[in-house]
Amino acid sequence: MKYHKIPDEAIRRLPFYFRGLLTLSEQGRKNISSRDLADLLGFSHWQIRKDLSYFGSFGTPGRGYDIEKLIRQIRRILKLNVVRKAALVGVGNLGLAVLRYPGFRAYGFEIAAAFDNDPAKIGRKIGDITVEDVSRFRALKQRGIDFGIITVPCAAAQQTFDALAGAGVKGILSFSPCQKTGSEKVKVITIDIAMDLVRLPYYTPANRKRPKSGEQY
Amino acid sequence: MKYHKIPDEAIRRLPFYFRGLLTLSEQGRKNISSRDLADLLGFSHWQIRKDLSYFGSFGTPGRGYDIEKLIRQIRRILKLNVVRKAALVGVGNLGLAVLRYPGFRAYGFEIAAAFDNDPAKIGRKIGDITVEDVSRFRALKQRGIDFGIITVPCAAAQQTFDALAGAGVKGILSFSPCQKTGSEKVKVITIDIAMDLVRLPYYTPANRKRPKSGEQY
DNA sequence: TAATGTGAAGCCTTTCACAGCA
DNA sequence: TGCTGTGAAAGGCTTCACATTA
Numbered sequence: 001m002k003y004h005k006i007p008d009e010a011i012r013r014l015p016f017y018f019r020g021l022l023t024l025s026e027q028g029r030k031n032i033s034s035r036d037l038a039d040l041l042g043f044s045h046w047q048i049r050k051d052l053s054y055f056g057s058f059g060t061p062g063r064g065y066d067i068e069k070l071i072r073q074i075r076r077i078l079k080l081n082v083v084r085k086a087a088l089v090g091v092g093n094l095g096l097a098v099l100r101y102p103g104f105r106a107y108g109f110e111i112a113a114a115f116d117n118d119p120a121k122i123g124r125k126i127g128d129i130t131v132e133d134v135s136r137f138r139a140l141k142q143r144g145i146d147f148g149i150i151t152v153p154c155a156a157a158q159q160t161f162d163a164l165a166g167a168g169v170k171g172i173l174s175f176s177p178c179q180k181t182g183s184e185k186v187k188v189i190t191i192d193i194a195m196d197l198v199r200l201p202y203y204t205p206a207n208r209k210r211p212k213s214g215e216q217y
Numbered sequence: 218m219k220y221h222k223i224p225d226e227a228i229r230r231l232p233f234y235f236r237g238l239l240t241l242s243e244q245g246r247k248n249i250s251s252r253d254l255a256d257l258l259g260f261s262h263w264q265i266r267k268d269l270s271y272f273g274s275f276g277t278p279g280r281g282y283d284i285e286k287l288i289r290q291i292r293r294i295l296k297l298n299v300v301r302k303a304a305l306v307g308v309g310n311l312g313l314a315v316l317r318y319p320g321f322r323a324y325g326f327e328i329a330a331a332f333d334n335d336p337a338k339i340g341r342k343i344g345d346i347t348v349e350d351v352s353r354f355r356a357l358k359q360r361g362i363d364f365g366i367i368t369v370p371c372a373a374a375q376q377t378f379d380a381l382a383g384a385g386v387k388g389i390l391s392f393s394p395c396q397k398t399g400s401e402k403v404k405v406i407t408i409d410i411a412m413d414l415v416r417l418p419y420y421t422p423a424n425r426k427r428p429k430s431g432e433q434y
Numbered sequence: 435t436a437a438t439g440t441g442a443a444g445c446c447t448t449t450c451a452c453a454g455c456a
Numbered sequence: 457t458g459c460t461g462t463g464a465a466a467g468g469c470t471t472c473a474c475a476t477t478a
Contacts, residue, residue, distance in 0.1 A: 018415075019412075033437060033438090046471060049439060049440085050439085052438095058438095059438050063438090079421065093317050094318070096310050097311040109411070109414060146418075171417035194326070197321065197406075198321075199228050200387075200389075200390060203404035262459095263448085266459090267448080276459075277459080278458075278461080279459050281459065
């Protein structure tokens, strides 16, 4: 393995491999070839091998990959070998949905705290965790929380971002498209549901019916 | 403008330009240069010009872009000049969050129907729309609904996908990571919240403490 | 034989530099 | 002069082909 700049795209795919391998492991399967894994997940086999090769040689020629071993390796690569804690800010519909989303734990992630600024919500229990006032942000570091999830309305997004960054989190997953300025030190991944939906029509074929003249398109 | 294959990445950026322009328009601004728009949105000015150039020449040298005109052009390119209707399937936490998410409408999108298979949910009103039984899928076409949004649990994802595709939708936004096999005719965009969160730790700097020799990484 | 790991080719996207227009 | 539109260069990612290894 020579030096390579590792493509972000490869990092984006690793969690998919990881999840597939976890499922196989649960089914009691011991090993798998890159081709079989690729077919299972909808990737190409050389893509999987190339992605893994950026980090080392984990397989056995002629036999494929040992599933448990590969799981451990990917967990290490993604730095998920320690339980990672995140704080969620904004316990609205979206926040609730994220809090109740299963499957963070399987990847070694724990949403360990939830914050809101609405007195009506503070103190409410959701599963294991109790909604806290945003003023308690400062203690995040001491509580071992390194990641933030922003699910507040647009207007509060920048403010929340600044507060989280100020509290020293290392990464933020934001569902708010409104925050603009970031910090160099904090990795931010943004998801905007509306933006994703909005580019669907572009990919749809033109109407099959004869387009009337005058019809926009 | 010569022939170019249009990068998917350009399509992914257009909604961002679009939203920025809408905001500027609301503020009463009439025109803007690619550089100013770029600074505002965090892109590079040549990126914006290049992306637009795939579709035509919309600006005026020396003066920049007429905001209203550019909004109309992008709306046309993204095929948003007609109100696009979508049906949401799965009225759980996430489904509710999406239904209540504001800002689809600004982009010319309308979530026009919601479906669930839970009798307890069917008939419930959320905003303007009433939750329907999934057996009513067949009528989607007649109701002018061309897009689907999947917010069902993993186990039901493939089934829901097949049903939507069978009902003739042209595109699907899926929040379920579990569906595997797609259809050639339907464009699918998938979002997996957990996967996005899970790759954050990778980007965090290594612990500040000196790495002991022998420590991986 | 069966499957990995990887250099190199090919393709796609971004960035650059500048001709040309208002 | 200021800014657009775009060919060309540079860069990054994917795909391929195959040497290599168990």
